[in-house]
Amino acid sequence: MKRRVLFALLGAVLLTATAIGYSVFTAREHPVAQATDALSLAAGPRILFRSTASDSEGRLAMVAKAAPGGPRQVSALSCLRVYAAGGTGACLRQDGALATFQVAILDRAMTVVKAIPLVGVPNRTRVSADGRLVAWTVFVAGDSYNNGRFSTRAGLIDLRSQDMVDSLEFLSVTLDGRPYTAADLNFWGVTFAADDNHFYATMSTAGHRYLVAGDIAAKSVRTIAENVECPSLSADGRRIAFKSAIDGDPAKGWRLSVLDLASGTRTALAETRSVDDQPAWLDQNTIGYAVPRGTGDSDVWAVPADGSGGPRLLIPHAESPAALG
Amino acid sequence: MYLSTIDQPHAEQRSRGRALFLLSGNVFALGAVSLVTDISSEMVTAVLPVYLVLGLHLSPVAYGVVDGAYTGATALLRLVGGYVADVVRRRKLIAGLGYGMSAVAKLGLLAAGNAVGAIGAVIAIDRTGKGLRTAPRDALITLSTPPQLYGRAFGVHRMMDTIGAFAGPLVALGILAATAQAYDAVFMASFCIAAFGVLVLVLFVRDHRGEQPPKGTVSPSALVGLMRMGQVRRLVLAACLAGMVTIGDGFVYLLLQQREELGIGWFPLLAVGTNLSYLLLATPLGVLADKVGRLKVVLGGYGVLVLVYLLLFGPLGGWPLLVVALALYGLFYAATDGVLMALAGPVLPKALRTTGIALIQTGQALSYLVSSVLFGLAWTVWGPASASRIAAVLVAVAVLVVGLLLRGLSAKSETVGEQA
Numbered sequence: 001m002k003r004r005v006l007f008a009l010l011g012a013v014l015l016t017a018t019a020i021g022y023s024v025f026t027a028r029e030h031p032v033a034q035a036t037d038a039l040s041l042a043a044g045p046r047i048l049f050r051s052t053a054s055d056s057e058g059r060l061a062m063v064a065k066a067a068p069g070g071p072r073q074v075s076a077l078s079c080l081r082v083y084a085a086g087g088t089g090a091c092l093r094q095d096g097a098l099a100t101f102q103v104a105i106l107d108r109a110m111t112v113v114k115a116i117p118l119v120g121v122p123n124r125t126r127v128s129a130d131g132r133l134v135a136w137t138v139f140v141a142g143d144s145y146n147n148g149r150f151s152t153r154a155g156l157i158d159l160r161s162q163d164m165v166d167s168l169e170f171l172s173v174t175l176d177g178r179p180y181t182a183a184d185l186n187f188w189g190v191t192f193a194a195d196d197n198h199f200y201a202t203m204s205t206a207g208h209r210y211l212v213a214g215d216i217a218a219k220s221v222r223t224i225a226e227n228v229e230c231p232s233l234s235a236d237g238r239r240i241a242f243k244s245a246i247d248g249d250p251a252k253g254w255r256l257s258v259l260d261l262a263s264g265t266r267t268a269l270a271e272t273r274s275v276d277d278q279p280a281w282l283d284q285n286t287i288g289y290a291v292p293r294g295t296g297d298s299d300v301w302a303v304p305a306d307g308s309g310g311p312r313l314l315i316p317h318a319e320s321p322a323a324l325g
Numbered sequence: 326m327y328l329s330t331i332d333q334p335h336a337e338q339r340s341r342g343r344a345l346f347l348l349s350g351n352v353f354a355l356g357a358v359s360l361v362t363d364i365s366s367e368m369v370t371a372v373l374p375v376y377l378v379l380g381l382h383l384s385p386v387a388y389g390v391v392d393g394a395y396t397g398a399t400a401l402l403r404l405v406g407g408y409v410a411d412v413v414r415r416r417k418l419i420a421g422l423g424y425g426m427s428a429v430a431k432l433g434l435l436a437a438g439n440a441v442g443a444i445g446a447v448i449a450i451d452r453t454g455k456g457l458r459t460a461p462r463d464a465l466i467t468l469s470t471p472p473q474l475y476g477r478a479f480g481v482h483r484m485m486d487t488i489g490a491f492a493g494p495l496v497a498l499g500i501l502a503a504t505a506q507a508y509d510a511v512f513m514a515s516f517c518i519a520a521f522g523v524l525v526l527v528l529f530v531r532d533h534r535g536e537q538p539p540k541g542t543v544s545p546s547a548l549v550g551l552m553r554m555g556q557v558r559r560l561v562l563a564a565c566l567a568g569m570v571t572i573g574d575g576f577v578y579l580l581l582q583q584r585e586e587l588g589i590g591w592f593p594l595l596a597v598g599t600n601l602s603y604l605l606l607a608t609p610l611g612v613l614a615d616k617v618g619r620l621k622v623v624l625g626g627y628g629v630l631v632l633v634y635l636l637l638f639g640p641l642g643g644w645p646l647l648v649v650a651l652a653l654y655g656l657f658y659a660a661t662d663g664v665l666m667a668l669a670g671p672v673l674p675k676a677l678r679t680t681g682i683a684l685i686q687t688g689q690a691l692s693y694l695v696s697s698v699l700f701g702l703a704w705t706v707w708g709p710a711s712a713s714r715i716a717a718v719l720v721a722v723a724v725l726v727v728g729l730l731l732r733g734l735s736a737k738s739e740t741v742g743e744q745a
Contacts, residue, residue, distance in 0.1 A: 004528045004529060007524075008524060008525060008528050008529070011521060011524040012521055012524075015517040015524075018513070018517050019510075019513055019514040019517040019518075022509075022513040022514075023503065023504050023510040023514065026509055026510050026513075027504040027505060080379050121374050121375050121378045121379060122378075122379070123384070139374055139378055183701055183704045183705050184701065188384075229384065230384060243384075250387055251445075254384075276382055276383060276384045277382060277384070292381065292382050294438060294439065295381065295438065295439065295508070295509065296380055298382065
């Protein structure tokens, strides 16, 4: 008995030492990059993003559009996902306590003007072109009612009226032209039209994923295409950049594509790697997106929106790009 | 004579108030292994969604693909594991293999990087390990305990198990806070804790090989014989039926959340409430089951489940609803989970006990999967209020049928156990 206790103690000491040693070895260093308060979300030829560089990890940062690989200005603000448009920023970040999150609404001077608690792990966020509407998507943990499949909740707020919806699941759904109800509806990846009423999003039900067109005032959505995920509407409202599961099978990876809404034509972009991100329009002809380098680090790449050319590295050690003008 | 009573020659003379100490050290050792292992696995469960989504940038669909690996076909493997454990008469070895696989899977998470397929495979290995170890472990609990104390033994084991489940997320969050969100540190710590669990198993859990009948008793034909035993068939049938009318935690919590319009943030806390109630009640109900009869307690537990389903759209509202519903839900688990194994233990011949336990657990798990799908459909067609009430009626019917099916089982089995 004594020998067994001794062995157990020895094992406990060794394993504790291993765990602590690894933790100390791996603990992230705190950022050392000089932060500035002078950043602005005003329209201009700049790209806002989340830095994943080791000296400024998690901080919001900006580069000039003309020199995206050049020096970056780093903000003191840390976010997990970010997007900005029309002088409004949306920053999904940790909410003090360890396991909760919030969406922080930023004004033009990048000060937090409102914080909305989120439940679930932040995944996507978008702001309407004039900065009035903000949308976000989270994964809900423990929500296993749909039997092992993922569960998401998409919420949005109208900053003018302060009306907020914390889940789109109440919307009346028209699927392939017919009214549809189901308990397993999931929405994610909202993108707004310029009228601040219409939006596009991904909806999944019964194992299928659809592009839906929504109407906030009418509280309705209808499906318009299948296998279109994480849509992103172009500034002119005529094209949607998205990712689609190759052969409809997510296990095979994702292909970035652009859908012409009027004609229904899909154009596969020149990026042949699997991209699992909501694409962002950097200008009328260019799509930006993140490609991971490993855990916690990624690069922003750009590819022409018409299927020509090839991908090019735009901003190293960055993710969540948003062009401010 | 049982080894456990040899271990503690004075146990019988102790007062009833200290009845817990009648249990053999093996039960506490198995409980300790489960406690430590559950800390490790719940650590990973708590941070995995955040890691996959924020660390690796998986989108909802990719996350779904990985998550789906959880519910992979480990059921068959559980049966094979149970049978092999009986054939080689080494329950400890097979259980240890299961615990070991889950421990190694934690390191696999570090190695998998951001390859979705690899992460799915690692999670499948973890689940397989869990499937492999459960039946041999429960068989060892019965083999280390005199039949009249099965209820209490499982009660103590499940209580220790749940304590680990409680501590896991807290440990994970503590590590994340201390290392500035280094998920790999959590996985490494989880591996070290799981490895310690395996070490405790190797050092302190004793196999019960000496009591086994000679080799050859366990054969495919004996397996058929097991299924021919009326009592075993009735048990498996009852377990399947009970699984078939249980609608799943997710649904219960979702209905509570919708009914009370709780902020979605409360969602994880609902499970915490149930677990707290389960943790506190598992041992007392196990003791009660030994005293008044295990079947009565199991049926009472399903009776409580009827109440829970009715409460979902019942007269109570607000905080009282949440407190009462979650307390009763924990009571349901405390009265059924371990007690059902205690009920089954004496009926199953020792030589095939692991196989028998695996059979019952697999039947329950498979029918549970079916019931979730059916309840989802019922919800869509009739709405949540009607669906939950229909479920309550079905559970009530199931209580009657299970009662009839298992009538006379426990009384007879006590003697079977004594003779063994």
